[in-house]
Amino acid sequence: MWVPLLFLLVGVGLGLLTDFSIPQLYSNYLSIATLAAMDTLFGGIRAHYEKKFDQRVFLSGFFFNISLAVVLTFIGQQLGVDLYLAAIFAFGLRLFKNISIIRRHVFKLQSKK
Numbered sequence: 001m002w003v004p005l006l007f008l009l010v011g012v013g014l015g016l017l018t019d020f021s022i023p024q025l026y027s028n029y030l031s032i033a034t035l036a037a038m039d040t041l042f043g044g045i046r047a048h049y050e051k052k053f054d055q056r057v058f059l060s061g062f063f064f065n066i067s068l069a070v071v072l073t074f075i076g077q078q079l080g081v082d083l084y085l086a087a088i089f090a091f092g093l094r095l096f097k098n099i100s101i102i103r104r105h106v107f108k109l110q111s112k113k
Contacts, residue, residue, distance in 0.1 A: 004041055032073050032084050032091075036065040039091040042098040049105035065091070 022030050040062040047053040069087045076083025 004044060008041065028073050028077070028084055029070055032069040032087050033066045035088060035091045035095070036069040037062065039095045039098070040065050042095055042102065046098045046101050046105075049102060 040058065043061065044053060044058045047058070069084070069091065072087050073084040
């Protein structure tokens with residue numbers, strides 16, 4: 001379980017230390033892809049705590065969620081409609097739900113010690 005957290009910290013650290021900017025044209029794509037990736041990451045952590053983690057499900061969900069979110073964003077931009085807002089709502093809701101469940105598992109583990 002510590003490997004995903006380690007790589008998350010490494011990625012955030014590299015992002016803060018580099019002077020890399022994303023063109024405004026791609027900012028919606030990057031934001032929704034990041035949200036989808038975080039949703040999958042926290043879903044994997046939740047599955048680990050529930051002893052249901054499956055690496056194939058995690059990896060396929062990771063790439064499928066990001067792809068779906070980017071495709072929705074692209075179609076929405078082509079139609080002139082903010083379809084990415086639907087993905088933001090769905091992934092945001094799942095992200096907060098997963099974080100709350102992870103928090104409960106951590107508190108449960110802390111109380112057993």
